């Protein structure tokens with residue numbers, strides 16, 4: 001997982017450094033305390049998934 005600052009809704013693209021938008025949030029069955037956030041880049045359509053702890057979202 002890249003160590004970059006990001007919000008829940010946007011994150012920098014690792015391929016083209018464009019803006020990736022949040023398109024999907026889904027639970028992780030293997031990690032009940034985590035939610036997987038799927039992002040898609042507006043520029044190059046690269047997809048990436050990041051896990052966030054539910055506790056961090058309040």
Ligand SMILES: [Zn+2]
Pocket residue numbers: 013014015016017018041042043044045046
């Ligand atoms: Zn990109």
